[in-house]
Amino acid sequence: MAGVKLTKVKKRYGAVEVLHGIDLDIRPGEFVVFVGPSGCGKSTLLRVIAGLEDISAGTLEIDGRVVNEATPKERGIAMVFQSYALYPHMTVYDNMAFGLTLEKNGSKAEIDKRVREAAKILQIEPYLDRLPKALSGGQRQRVAIGRAITRNPKVFLFDEPLSNLDAALRVQTRIEIARLHEKMHGTTMIYVTHDQVEAMTLADRIVVLNKGHVEQVGAPLKLYADPDNLFVAQFIGSPAMNILPATLEPTGDAIRARIGSGQSVALPGLAGSSLQGGKGHLGVRPEDLALTDEANALLSGTVTLVEPLGEVTLVYVDVGAAEPIVAKLPGAVHLDRGAAIRLKAEADKIRLFGEDGRAVRTARRLAA
Numbered sequence: 001m002a003g004v005k006l007t008k009v010k011k012r013y014g015a016v017e018v019l020h021g022i023d024l025d026i027r028p029g030e031f032v033v034f035v036g037p038s039g040c041g042k043s044t045l046l047r048v049i050a051g052l053e054d055i056s057a058g059t060l061e062i063d064g065r066v067v068n069e070a071t072p073k074e075r076g077i078a079m080v081f082q083s084y085a086l087y088p089h090m091t092v093y094d095n096m097a098f099g100l101t102l103e104k105n106g107s108k109a110e111i112d113k114r115v116r117e118a119a120k121i122l123q124i125e126p127y128l129d130r131l132p133k134a135l136s137g138g139q140r141q142r143v144a145i146g147r148a149i150t151r152n153p154k155v156f157l158f159d160e161p162l163s164n165l166d167a168a169l170r171v172q173t174r175i176e177i178a179r180l181h182e183k184m185h186g187t188t189m190i191y192v193t194h195d196q197v198e199a200m201t202l203a204d205r206i207v208v209l210n211k212g213h214v215e216q217v218g219a220p221l222k223l224y225a226d227p228d229n230l231f232v233a234q235f236i237g238s239p240a241m242n243i244l245p246a247t248l249e250p251t252g253d254a255i256r257a258r259i260g261s262g263q264s265v266a267l268p269g270l271a272g273s274s275l276q277g278g279k280g281h282l283g284v285r286p287e288d289l290a291l292t293d294e295a296n297a298l299l300s301g302t303v304t305l306v307e308p309l310g311e312v313t314l315v316y317v318d319v320g321a322a323e324p325i326v327a328k329l330p331g332a333v334h335l336d337r338g339a340a341i342r343l344k345a346e347a348d349k350i351r352l353f354g355e356d357g358r359a360v361r362t363a364r365r366l367a368a
């Protein structure tokens, strides 16, 4: 098992800097997922780690050794891409053995053993003699993963490996990748995706990237429950957290947040935060909102759209802010467009952010 450590890693293409000094400490055996909007630098970061791109500044260590100048092969990594990149004229077996044979990486018998072991792990033994065209998309991607396994890498890198699969196969292959991590006795894995569910379910820790910076690193549920800033708050979770402009006033042992339309909520337990008061934002997740009466309302407004999804109903509500907010209510909810409704949320589900977008932390949450 090998750790991967990045210290102030920068990447420039000519005059354009796309990674602005990334610090990351990936532990041996960890499953780390990079998420972020398209173009934020996920693939570039992965390619820098793989050695497919030079580092412009900073230090990259794998297994405690600086590898800035090492070739991809010397780094002991294997990479799986979105496009499976199999050789169409070679059987599954030959596709998996080819790289090893080419690199004279082991005797014929050893290579055979490694191919068969990988095929067993991925349950593709029955297809070893087939050509890729006789496989489904999911099976092809398993061959590509198998080819990576035969190299016995210290670190696996995956760049959106499931993006070309249909929804059902994506779920199945995702579960297989989770199992693979266990079967490989915790080989370090770094996985890029833009899929929330993949990130939440696979990751030991998620790295949220934005415009070539790291916004936050943490366990999936930690990022969900306690985002550092507005960007992470709105990136993790679907539909995204509702954010409303608010005026924040410290009042003794609480903070009172007043939202545009004059409604206000006192949040106890925020005592001891460094907040000076002033402009900020109130955040509440769609799933933390519930219908209520006037006395308990956090938000009041009119229904603009109802989306029944079966197990939940998404209700969009105009509360006088720039955008409608959305509530995710359990089951089937019958509401007409234009209906006046009131919504509440438990105080401990409400998040506050300062004008700079940074989370206002409670003493309790900081201690957690």
Ligand code: ADP
Pocket (backbone or CB within 6 Å): 013, 018, 036, 037, 038, 039, 040, 041, 042, 043, 044, 045
């Ligand atoms: P992501 O994988 O998060 O969608 P990328 O890492 O592919 O993002 O790209 C990050 C940024 O770097 C983008 O703005 C992209 O246009 C730029 N970029 C990527 N590769 C190159 C390249 N070879 N030359 C110039 N710019 C590049």
Ligand code: MG
Pocket (backbone or CB within 6 Å): 042, 043, 044
């Ligand atoms: Mg990419």
